[in-house]
Amino acid sequence: METRKRISPNILITGTPGVGKSTISRLLAERTKFAWREVSKLAEEYNCLDEYDPEYNCPFLNEDKLLDVMEGMVAKGGNIVDYHGCDFFPERWFDGVFVVRTNNTSLYDRLTARGYTGKKLEDNIQCEIFETLLEEAQSSYKPEIVQELQNNTEDQLHSNINTIVEWIERWKEENI
Numbered sequence: 547m548e549t550r551k552r553i554s555p556n557i558l559i560t561g562t563p564g565v566g567k568s569t570i571s572r573l574l575a576e577r578t579k580f581a582w583r584e585v586s587k588l589a590e591e592y593n594c595l596d597e598y599d600p601e602y603n604c605p606f607l608n609e610d611k612l613l614d615v616m617e618g619m620v621a622k623g624g625n626i627v628d629y630h631g632c633d634f635f636p637e638r639w640f641d642g643v644f645v646v647r648t649n650n651t652s653l654y655d656r657l658t659a660r661g662y663t664g665k666k667l668e669d670n671i672q673c674e675i676f677e678t679l680l681e682e683a684q685s686s687y688k689p690e691i692v693q694e695l696q697n698n699t700e701d702q703l704h705s706n707i708n709t710i711v712e713w714i715e716r717w718k719e720e721n722i
């Protein structure tokens with residue numbers, strides 16, 4: 547699969563759990579009619595989860611199996627891939643990578659509302675403070691396709707959607 551064969555771009559929405567990836571992806575999918583690929587749901591649906599990680603209380607992802615499942619889905623473009631990790635996807639899959647960011651207090655409130663406590667809560671807050679996903683994205687993709695989006699407020703949510711929609715329009719002008 548080569549980038550120039552796509553008639554619509556593939557977009558990766560990544561970031562720490564709770565920053566708003568699903569919210570952005572859902573609204574963006576409604577606006578653009580792109581397919582929203584929730585990687586966690588696909589992993590469950592296609593049995594790509596291996597044995598349980600007792601430390602984090604969640605199953606390990608079988609990355610190779612998931613990539614095999616997703617390869618055909620992303621081939622033609624027009625996908626919004628939503629996941630809290632990004633270094634194991636093939637670089638060639640994505641035309642734009644958006645790293646969603648949230649300040650500590652908002653993230654803390656959102657994760658506690660989701661029922662996160664203890665180590666899981668602390669690790670996710672630290673992940674955001676240390677910009678782990680931003681660094682992961684910057685080291686996995688060309689810097690010019692990686693963009694950070696601050697997503698603390700409703701206003702920012704809507705402007706983030708507009709930013710991505712405008713980015714898609716520009717991509718189409720330049721690539722089709």
Ligand SMILES: Nc1ncnc2c1ncn2[C@@H]1O[C@H](COP(=O)(O)OP(=O)(O)O)[C@@H](O)[C@H]1O
Pocket residue numbers: 561562563564565566567568569570656697698699700701702703
């Ligand atoms: N810009 C925003 N302003 C306020 N709340 C938001 C914003 N974006 C998302 N949220 C809320 O934060 C919570 C986590 O969002 P979600 O999209 O599930 O995050 P993720 O998919 O990154 O784990 C949800 O309750 C969602 O409604």
